[in-house]
Amino acid sequence: MREIVVLSGKGGTGKTSFSAALANLAEGKVLADADVDAANLHLVLRPRVSEAYPFYGLPVAYIDRDRCGQCGQCAEFCRFQAIADFSVRQEKCEGCGVCAHICPGGAIERRPRQVGEVYISTTVAGPMVHAALVAGAENSGKLVAEVRRRARAMARAENLSLIITDGPPGIGCPVLSCLPDCDLAVLVAEPSAAGVHDLQRLLQVLQHFRVPAAVVINKWDIAVQRTREIEQLCAGRQVPLLGRIPFDSTVFRCLQQGQCYLNVPAAPASRATRQVWQALQQLL
Amino acid sequence: MGESLTVAVASGKGGTGKTSLATSLARVASAQYERVAYLDCDVEEPNGHIFLPATLERKEIIHVEVPEIDQEKCDYCGYCAQICAFNALAILPGAPLVFANLCHSCAGCWTLCPQKAIRVGKRGIGVVETGHLGHMEFWQGRLDPGVATSPPLIDALQKRGLGPGINILDAPPGTSCPVVRTVERADFVLLVTEPTPFGRHDLELAAAMVRQMGLPAGVVINRSSGDDGIIEDFCRQSGLPLLGRLPWERRVAEGYAAGLCAVEVMPRWRPLFLDWLQRIREIVAGRGGEGSAGNCGAER
Ligand code: SF4
Ligand code: SF4
Ligand code: SF4
Ligand code: SF4
Numbered sequence: 143m144r145e146i147v148v149l150s151g152k153g154g155t156g157k158t159s160f161s162a163a164l165a166n167l168a169e170g171k172v173l174a175d176a177d178v179d180a181a182n183l184h185l186v187l188r189p190r191v192s193e194a195y196p197f198y199g200l201p202v203a204y205i206d207r208d209r210c211g212q213c214g215q216c217a218e219f220c221r222f223q224a225i226a227d228f229s230v231r232q233e234k235c236e237g238c239g240v241c242a243h244i245c246p247g248g249a250i251e252r253r254p255r256q257v258g259e260v261y262i263s264t265t266v267a268g269p270m271v272h273a274a275l276v277a278g279a280e281n282s283g284k285l286v287a288e289v290r291r292r293a294r295a296m297a298r299a300e301n302l303s304l305i306i307t308d309g310p311p312g313i314g315c316p317v318l319s320c321l322p323d324c325d326l327a328v329l330v331a332e333p334s335a336a337g338v339h340d341l342q343r344l345l346q347v348l349q350h351f352r353v354p355a356a357v358v359i360n361k362w363d364i365a366v367q368r369t370r371e372i373e374q375l376c377a378g379r380q381v382p383l384l385g386r387i388p389f390d391s392t393v394f395r396c397l398q399q400g401q402c403y404l405n406v407p408a409a410p411a412s413r414a415t416r417q418v419w420q421a422l423q424q425l426l
Numbered sequence: 427m428g429e430s431l432t433v434a435v436a437s438g439k440g441g442t443g444k445t446s447l448a449t450s451l452a453r454v455a456s457a458q459y460e461r462v463a464y465l466d467c468d469v470e471e472p473n474g475h476i477f478l479p480a481t482l483e484r485k486e487i488i489h490v491e492v493p494e495i496d497q498e499k500c501d502y503c504g505y506c507a508q509i510c511a512f513n514a515l516a517i518l519p520g521a522p523l524v525f526a527n528l529c530h531s532c533a534g535c536w537t538l539c540p541q542k543a544i545r546v547g548k549r550g551i552g553v554v555e556t557g558h559l560g561h562m563e564f565w566q567g568r569l570d571p572g573v574a575t576s577p578p579l580i581d582a583l584q585k586r587g588l589g590p591g592i593n594i595l596d597a598p599p600g601t602s603c604p605v606v607r608t609v610e611r612a613d614f615v616l617l618v619t620e621p622t623p624f625g626r627h628d629l630e631l632a633a634a635m636v637r638q639m640g641l642p643a644g645v646v647i648n649r650s651s652g653d654d655g656i657i658e659d660f661c662r663q664s665g666l667p668l669l670g671r672l673p674w675e676r677r678v679a680e681g682y683a684a685g686l687c688a689v690e691v692m693p694r695w696r697p698l699f700l701d702w703l704q705r706i707r708e709i710v711a712g713r714g715g716e717g718s719a720g721n722c723g724a725e726r
Contacts, residue, residue, distance in 0.1 A: 152471065153439045153599050158624065179600045180439040180631060185623040200511075221533050233606070233638070238532035239511045277601040277635035311439075311599065314470055315574065334683035336473050364676075365683035389679075398651070400623045 143297050144325045144426055145290075145305040147176070151340020153311035155332040156360040159393055160415070161308035162186040162402045164328075165267040167419045171304035173265065174293035175272035176320055178258070178285045183308045186402055189263030189270045197273065197288060199257035199281045202235040203242060209249035216241035216250060258285055260292060269296055286310065286319035304426075313340075313347050321348070326425060327355045328384070333368035341372060345379060355381050356425055358418050362386035382425065385418040387411050430590045433706055434467075434612035436597035436605060436636075437619060439628040443648040444618045446682055447672070448596040449477035450689035451616075454699040456562035461591030467608040468598040469552060469567035469579045477687040480564035482557040487550045488567070488582040491531045494547035495522040506535040506544065527572060552579045554586055563587070577607040584611055592703070601635045609636065613710045615643040616669070616702070621654040629657065633664055642709055646702065647671035667709065669702045 148164070150157040161183060165173050175183040203224070205216070210228050217225040220241055224234035230241075232255060242250040257279035263270045271293040273285055293305050307324075310316035321327075327348055331341045341357070348355045357376050362369040369386065376383050390411035396403040404412050435448035445468075452464035466474035493506070493515065500522055507515040514528035515535060526549045536544035552569040565587035567579045576598075587593070588611065597608040609615050615636045619629040629645065636643040645661055647654050650671035661668040672678075672688060672695060681691035689695055 154442065179602055180628050182439075182624045182627060185627055219533070219537060221531060236530055236532065237511055238530060238534055239509065240532050240534040240537065243509055243534065243538055275602075277606075277631055277638065280603050282602060312471065332683075335476055335685045337683075340471070361679075364679055368683055389676075394622070394649075394651075394674075397622045397624065398653075398656070 143294070143303055143305065145307060145323065146326050146328055146422070146426075147307040147309045147320045147324045148328045148330060149309040149317060149320070149344060150311055150330045150332070151313065151337065151344040155330045155337065156393070157311065157330045158182045158308055159186070159397060159403065160330050160358065160360065160387075161306065163404050163415045164306050164419065166402050166404050167416065168304055168306060170302050171268055171306050172293050172297045172300070172302050173268055173270040174289050174305060174307040175270070176286045176289050176307050176316070177310045178273045178275050178282050178289060179310060179316065181272050181274060183270070184263075184272055185400055187265040187267055187270060188400070189261070189265045189272065191261045191263045193262040195260045196256045197258040197260055197275075197285055198254035199279055199284070200237040200254075201252035202232050202237050202255045203230045203239070203250050203252055205229055206249045206251070209247045211247045211249075213246060215244050215246070219244050257281070260285070260288055262292065262296065268302075269300065271296060282310070283315040283319040286316045290320065313344050317347070318351075321351045321353050324353055327353050328422065329355055329357045331357055331359050331372050333359060333362055333365040333372060335368070338368060338371050338375065342375065345375075345381065349379075356384050356422065357381055358384045359386045361389040363388050384421040385414060387414040387418065430593065431614070431707060431710060432588060432593040432595060432612045433703075434595040434597050434609040434615045436609055436615055436617055436632055437599060437628065439599050439624075442618045442620050442625065442628070443682075443688070444599070445473050445596055446477060446678070446687045447618050447646065447648060448594055449474055449687040450695075451699050451703070452478065452562060452594045453687065453689055454696050455592045455594065455703060456560060458700060459592050461563070461589060463563035463565060463587055463589055463591070463593045464596065465583060465587045465593060466566040466596045467580050467583060468596060469569045469576050469583065470598065470604070472566045472568055474596050475564070475566060476685045478559050478562070478564055480557040480559040480562075482555045484557070485553050485555045486586075487553055488579055489548040490529075490551050490578050491533070491546050492526045492529045492549045493524055493535045494545040495524065496543045496545060497522065499541050499543035501541055501543075503540065506539055509534050509538060527574065530575065531578070554579070554583050556587065563589075576604045580604060580607045601631045606635065606639070609639065609641060612641060614706045615641050616706070617643055617645045617666070618648055619645060619657055620649045621647055621651060621657050623656065626656050626660055629660060633666060644669045644706065644709065649674040667705075669705055670698055672698070
């Protein structure tokens with residue numbers, strides 16, 4: 143079983159459109175949307191949810207009003223201003239438990255808080271695992287790990303040999319959760335000053351964790367000079383270049399209708415993406 | 427008027443043109459208002475300096491509190507390690523260990539240690555830098571690599587940078603806790619989106635967040651193609667005011683790649699930004715009076 147994770151140093155590079163295109167090109171695979179903070183792949187792949195599982199984050203404090211003597215010590219000691227009027231504002235609680243240890247009446251306990259859901263779905267492009275996280279919830283890294291775990295279990299159960307994961311943007315904790323046991327990170331790079339910088343940082347992270355990487359440059363003709371810069375960067379670090387996808391208003395138009403741009407086979411972006419897929423298969 | 431207005435520019439996700447718009451807003455405002463400060467609160471990946479190349483004049487290291495165990499007083503009872511919810515402490519016989527990068531500075535261990543053996547120490551997590559671009563104040567935070575929690579740095583940045591006049595906060599992407607922390611101090615949240623199903627979906631998440639926080643908000647559509655029905659519908663349904671739109675322009679995308687914000691490429695858009703600022707002031711002012719400006723305001 144192989145897993146490709148699609149990453150980008152930052153959001154807005156076209157990572158999700160590209161992941162959806164890969165999902166349509168590859169055969170016999172499981173799809174995973176690991177961009178759990180703002181999952182978007184479902185907007186193109188239109189999954190039908192068949193199973194849903196609750197996801198629990200770190201425990202947060204609860205105050206039992208019947209046992210609370212209203213002494214106010216919990217609010218005084220809470221470093222995160224999460225307690226007001228003898229009740230806990232869950233979205234501010236870090237779950238440190240200091241209040242529970244301090245409360246003289248034993249009125250506080252910590253309980254896990256449901257902060258999201260994991261879904262197993264069917265799509266026209268194959269089975270898919272995705273998730274939703276409530277706004278402001280922490281620990282999306284753990285939810286990413288959960289999505290990937292279920293995707294693997296599904297690949298095993300259905301005897302599918304490939305997992306295509308749409309990863310989170312950036313290089314933070316959710317991205318790190320995508321790296322263990324990942325076979326290849328496909329980086330969607332954007333030719334801009336910020337894009338080159340983001341790519342550099344991401345490549346450093348991948349090198350550090352010894353995850354093989356390959357790069358595709360999206361909207362390469364927007365800034366030809368930057369595209370060259372990215373190509374040189376890749377050559378210097380011996381990172382294979384899978385190809386370049388030109389700026390193509392078809393992509394945006396299809397996206398507006400919630401369609402994959404491969405549905406317009408003659409569009410320049412579609413042609414380029416099929417070539418990228420050819421190159422990508424060589425690396426698998 | 428000596429009043430102050432703090433506008434957070436946020437988007438459900440990266441890549442909507444949020445930073446280009448926030449920096450444009452700061453540029454336009456600074457030509458019109460006396461004190462304008464731009465604060466790049468995306469401390470994990472600050473990018474505002476690309477569009478606002480300010481000369482940085484000052485830099486301050488920001489610390490958080492972490493425990494320091496006094497081995498003279500510690501009797502290795504292990505209580506601190508047992509109560510630390512983040513596994514930042516381990517007590518081996520004769521060797522208390524502190525993993526400062528896991529510590530959330532909750533104060534539990536030094537408050538509760540029976541021997542009073544824990545002192546409050548400091549750990550640097552990043553820097554706050556400031557400078558000027560013309561007379562605009564520029565502020566940014568940069569988190570040190572490997573530091574897991576950005577909210578304390580965002581707090582420190584805002585405590586230093588927020589002042590009278592207009593403050594523009596460039597929020598991190600997403601709706602997770604650094605964003606919540608960034609917009610908390612704002613008078614108004616400007617949500618930037620683009621007219622696609624992705625844009626709408628991310629906007630729905632961001633709108634849910636500001637509603638939950640009881641903050642007034644409005645929407646600006648970036649890269650409008652003329653047909654923005656998908657976003658207009660949402661604004662109508664949710665009661666969020668649509669402040670305006672910026673048309674899609676290839677030149678703006680090219681300018682972005684070269685480190686120019688939208689208004690530098692399209693100076694004729696300046697009146698749009700000024701108009702939004704004016705509307706925002708009116709909405710915020712109206713809210714202070716009787717009733718609210720309509721949509722949010724619940725659950726405070
Ligand atoms: S510390 Fe316990 S008893 Fe005191 S106010 Fe808090 S919950 Fe109530
Ligand atoms: S668990 Fe910690 S953060 Fe939550 S309310 Fe108690 S003291 Fe505050
Ligand atoms: S609680 Fe205090 S005395 Fe006990 S191990 Fe920790 S530092 Fe030492
Ligand atoms: S301050 Fe809180 S998080 Fe930090 S080590 Fe002490 S108990 Fe753990």
